[in-house]
Amino acid sequence: MLFPTPALSQIDERVLGEIDSMRDVLRRQLRSTPSKWTDGLRKYLTADAVAASNSIEGFKVSTVDVEDLMDGERDVEVSDENRAETLAYQQMMTYIQSLHDYADFSYSKGLLNALHWMLQGHRHTARKPAGQWRRGPVYVTDPRDPSIAAYTGPDPDTVPGLMAELIDWLNADDGDHPLVRAAMAHLQLVSIHPWADGNGRMSRSLQTLMIAREGVLAPELSSIEAWLGRPGNTWEYYRELNARGATYLPDQQVSSWIRFNLTAYHQQSQTVQGRFDRSGRVWTALVDFAGSSGLDERMMTALHDVAMTGRVRRSRYEHAEGLSLQQAQRDLRDLTTAQLLQPIGRTRARYYTAGPRFPESALGVARTPMSLRNPYVD
Structure with missing residues (x-):
């Protein structure tokens, strides 16, 4: 048995309508925007989602470091464990993004287990196998006391049947809004907890995959993983999951879960x-x-990265400008000489931050924080 999808209230319908409107506006804007901007935005948002979802599980890598790892940088100061987790999650997310317009697509046991292998294959052991349903019990422990189980997954003997039911549901069209279905899929999967490890990230990734398959926006523009990774939101996320009970109890009302996800969709749309x-x-x-300074406009790409990501x-x-190694080195040297940039570190690990003559007008815009509106608060 799976959790039944609750009916939406009038307020939920209003919030969902606002989300649809915001996403439609953004889609039209992206179509008329140079790819140089949108490619950079999508890369940043992908990195932000990877960093945030991993952070929920205790793997701390900044968004800008994730971007560097995605670019193939070797000299990023992160632990070997965090590097492995970041690259594994990025690999899975890249595949999920590629499935957005796959014509002959269907959800299956094979697909979900393959995604799990991408995420957890580097941790595969006999006790915690990757890419296959768990064969033993699984617990989510209380972060304050690991001797207490905050949640115990359903008996392993029931997992194949529950997952078969979920896969049938994923492939069916029940007429609910795709964003609502994606939120429910997240709840269904994380509650079944079908694998020995990686269930939280897999559940968030399934939600992202369903958003990708909806086709309105690229998944990195709609995923709520970055929103969930903000500390206050992570606490609320755990609170919502804990409200479902300490064991698998799908015969219950989950309207608060839907409201939580609609808030996430709305505020992530505002953020993007x-x-x-x-x-x-x-x-x-x-x-x-x-x-006014006589600089080549291509150099603005480097300055833009510094302003937006630091x-x-x-x-x-x-890579962004399609330059040779020598051209890129010369441009960055010229920007450093002009005191627009300043180098940090040496040789391969070097990166550049804003120099003393970096234009304050750009930094002022980039550093001005925005406010987010709670759609359920008048």
């Missing part, structure tokens, strides 16, 4: 729109500065 708008204003400020590496700038 805000970053998109801020990125555009920063670019305009930098282009104006370039025009730093840039030579390899990222080189």
